[in-house]
Amino acid sequence: MSVSCDMLVFGGTGDLTLHKLIPALYHLHREKRLHKGVRILALARQSLDRAAYLALAERHCRAQIARSDFNPEMWASFADRLDYFSMDASQRGEFVRLAHYLGHVEGRVRVYYLATAPRLFEAIAANLEAAGLAGEQARIVLEKPIGHDLASALEINRSIGRVFAEPRIYRIDHYLGKETVQNLMALRFANSMFEPIWRSANIDHVQITVAETLGVEDRGGYYDNAGAMRDMMQNHMLQLLCLVAMEAPVRFDAESVRNEKVKVLEALKPITGLDVQDKTVRGQYIAGQIGGHDVPAYYFERHVDNDSATETFVAVHAEIDNWRWAGVPFYLRTGKRMAKKYSEIVIHFKPVPHMLFQSSLANRLVIRLQPEESISMQLMAKTPGKGMSLEQVELDLNLAHAFRQTRRWDAYERLLLDVIEGDSTLFMRHDEVEAAWRWVDPILKGWQGYYRRPRPYPAGTSGPDQARHMLERHGRRWS
Numbered sequence: 179m180s181v182s183c184d185m186l187v188f189g190g191t192g193d194l195t196l197h198k199l200i201p202a203l204y205h206l207h208r209e210k211r212l213h214k215g216v217r218i219l220a221l222a223r224q225s226l227d228r229a230a231y232l233a234l235a236e237r238h239c240r241a242q243i244a245r246s247d248f249n250p251e252m253w254a255s256f257a258d259r260l261d262y263f264s265m266d267a268s269q270r271g272e273f274v275r276l277a278h279y280l281g282h283v284e285g286r287v288r289v290y291y292l293a294t295a296p297r298l299f300e301a302i303a304a305n306l307e308a309a310g311l312a313g314e315q316a317r318i319v320l321e322k323p324i325g326h327d328l329a330s331a332l333e334i335n336r337s338i339g340r341v342f343a344e345p346r347i348y349r350i351d352h353y354l355g356k357e358t359v360q361n362l363m364a365l366r367f368a369n370s371m372f373e374p375i376w377r378s379a380n381i382d383h384v385q386i387t388v389a390e391t392l393g394v395e396d397r398g399g400y401y402d403n404a405g406a407m408r409d410m411m412q413n414h415m416l417q418l419l420c421l422v423a424m425e426a427p428v429r430f431d432a433e434s435v436r437n438e439k440v441k442v443l444e445a446l447k448p449i450t451g452l453d454v455q456d457k458t459v460r461g462q463y464i465a466g467q468i469g470g471h472d473v474p475a476y477y478f479e480r481h482v483d484n485d486s487a488t489e490t491f492v493a494v495h496a497e498i499d500n501w502r503w504a505g506v507p508f509y510l511r512t513g514k515r516m517a518k519k520y521s522e523i524v525i526h527f528k529p530v531p532h533m534l535f536q537s538s539l540a541n542r543l544v545i546r547l548q549p550e551e552s553i554s555m556q557l558m559a560k561t562p563g564k565g566m567s568l569e570q571v572e573l574d575l576n577l578a579h580a581f582r583q584t585r586r587w588d589a590y591e592r593l594l595l596d597v598i599e600g601d602s603t604l605f606m607r608h609d610e611v612e613a614a615w616r617w618v619d620p621i622l623k624g625w626q627g628y629y630r631r632p633r634p635y636p637a638g639t640s641g642p643d644q645a646r647h648m649l650e651r652h653g654r655r656w657s
């Protein structure tokens with residue numbers, strides 16, 4: 179059910195557009211998932227003519243996607259949809275020019291994708307309205323992070339909400355577009371065996387890890403003002419936590435799913451004041467080696483302050499104060515320049531109440547998002563041969579193998595299509611974003627008072643030792 183529309187991408191020459199959005203749109207085009215009437219207009223200040231922009235977009239697209247997926251004829255037909263418009267989006271007058279360029283087509287859907295710094299969000303929305311471009315058929319997509327703290331997020335939500343009604347605002351969190359993340363909902367809510375055990379009586383604790391080998395690349399200017407808490411924890415990590423912890427929604431629609439996620443966020447136990455020293459760990463990478471290559475310390479990265487106190491690693495012991503999860507720790511950690519790239523959620527079940535055999539093992543459910551997508555249940559089995567010793571074996575569902583014939587979609591492909599089709603189930607509602615900030619703000623404040631300098635960790639390791647100690651104090655280990 180693809181829909182014809184104009185998609186205007188503000189920030190059309192930026193990293194996100196060239197590395198993620200254009201390749202995702204190209205894939206959708208190639209697989210005939212875009213209506214033939216979908217036109218894409220990239221916008222930025224840089225003065226480029228259409229041919230120069232197409233060359234820039236092609237170069238990046240080729241670099242991003244598998245060689246076998248790139249076909250020059252296919253690119254040429256995709257490029258027919260693509261155009262470039264040079265403008266300064268902070269200037270109201272420029273939008274008159276834009277409106278003129280677009281012309282008026284009654285009832286045509288317009289999607290405004292704001293792939294720019296958040297400081298431009300308010301001006302762009304207001305300028306679109308002033309130019310008569312924000313009618314009922316217009317939708318706006320906002321990239322994370324929405325704001326820098328609760329106050330700025332409220333301000334963004336308020337100013338965008340003045341122009342666009344909530345159902346026409348799509349706050350994107352690309353983790354929600356990842357196939358395994360959606361599979362987590364299928365696993366929990368389409369299999370009767372999990373619901374009875376999905377609670378504190380049976381679950382000892384939950385671990386969520388998103389580890390990257392990349393550093394900050396060219397994004398030091400942004401990252402040094404954000405850090406891992408704002409860049410990853412406030413959004414992606416908390417969204418994963420919500421999907422693990424939420425109750426079954428009444429229906430699989432935008433409002434029902436988001437209602438349940440908000441309840442989880444609102445039940446997060448605040449971490450305030452000195453608590454930050456026990457329940458959080460901040461780290462910053464120093465020089466080290468990844469894959470046999472030397473990599474520099476964070477404070478030597480481009481556009482990063484030499485005396486930066488920004489965290490590139492964060493671990494948190496979160497707790498959810500509700501009936502289902504009381505007393506179950508959720509350990510979350512994310513970091514850059516770690517030993518390997520992987521993202522996974524591990525549900526650690528409690529051991530059986532009375533163990534008959536010589537073993538301290540317990541079941542674990544491992545939901546792996548990256549690099550490969552898989553779900554595996556770790557069960558106890560008898561080691562073959564004499565005696566009764568136990569070993570952990572995996573009941574493994576490798577999703578790439580199970581659905582071998584289909585190319586795995588990138589998260590942005592799925593989410594862009596959802597916006598075009600008007601489905602906001604996998605996007606964040608304003609109160610979700612605000613509830614997440616409400617929990618994050620006191621931690622940031624606590625750090626200001628009691629935890630100013632992050633702990634150093636060598637690039638290529640699994641973060642500072644303090645993260646290990648945080649779990650060891652509870653008699654646990656990271657998976």
Ligand SMILES: NC(=O)C1=CN([C@@H]2O[C@H](COP(=O)(O)OP(=O)(O)OC[C@H]3O[C@@H](n4cnc5c(N)ncnc54)[C@H](OP(=O)(O)O)[C@@H]3O)[C@@H](O)[C@H]2O)C=CC1
Binds near residue numbers: 296397
């Ligand atoms: N890069 C990524 O992987 C991710 C990025 N994001 C978010 O996406 C957003 C964009 O990030 P990213 O692409 O990295 O940023 P970049 O700095 O690479 O790109 C910013 C873009 O905005 C344009 N721009 C800046 N000022 C104006 C203006 N006044 N009028 C019109 N265009 C303007 C720039 O072009 P020009 O200077 O020519 O105007 C450029 O195209 C940010 O909010 C970021 O947090 C979120 C997730 C991942």
Ligand SMILES: O=C1O[C@H](COP(=O)(O)O)[C@@H](O)[C@H](O)[C@H]1O
Binds near residue numbers: 392521
């Ligand atoms: O939003 C972001 O996500 C990426 C990690 O995304 P992934 O899909 O590669 O796991 C992160 O590198 C970036 O800093 C952050 O802004």
